[in-house]
Amino acid sequence: MIMRQGQQLLLPANPLFIWGSLLLALLLNMLQNMGLWGRAAWSPDLLAVVLVFWTVHQPLRVSIGAAFFFGLLMDVHQGGLLGQHAMAYTVLSFFAITIHRRLLWFSVPSQAAQVFPLFLAAHGVELVLRMLGGGTFPGIAMVLSPVIEALLWPVASILLLAPQRRAPNPDANRPL
Structure with a gap:
């Protein structure tokens, strides 16, 4: 793939870092659900953000x-309808794989704007499945969750690509 002007060459992603960041996001989601605000409808799904990030950047892994x-x-953690999050994350991952080549050509803020519909669709799938299963409507505050997740995209890009960044000024010890 041809790189854009000014784009930094990245090291290969370490599989342990990828799966460790996914497990950390899962644990943070679990802690967030048990925290002060419980399962608030507006709270972002951190695991969804990290899943989309790695699906876009490492679709083979x-x-x-x-x-x-x-x-x-x-x-299983939330004790709700089994398959609700699984279906939402699967749809989210499918659409992320669909757009991953095109998405990487844009700047990080533009990427955030383009993954917003993905997060919105995932929450829509989750809401429909919850309602079909006899659950209650969580309220209009649910619309804030995909917005917050899209705003977290630049933060995830900075944190999750940090170990892959090469030194900006090569020298005798860092030739690339």
Whole structure:
């Protein structure tokens, strides 16, 4: 793939870092659900943000199967309808894989604007499945969650790509 002017060359992603960041996001989601605000409708799904990030940047390592697995773990943790998060994360991962090549050509703020519909669709799938399963409507505050997740995209890009960044000024010890 041809790189854009000024784009930094990245080191290969460490698989341990990828899966460790996914497990950390899962744990943060679990802590967030048990925290002060509980399962507030507006709270962002950190696992969804990290899943989309790695699905876009490493689609061969993190794919739809991983999204389904982490979705089942979230369903078991929340004790809700089994398959609700799994289906939402699977749809999210599918659409992220669909746009991953195009998405990487844009700047990070533009990427955030383009992943917003993905997060909105995932929350829509989750809401429809919850309502079909006899759940209650969480309220209009649910619309804030995909907005917050899209705003977290630049933060995730900075934090999750940090270990892959090469030194900006090569010298005798860092030739690339």
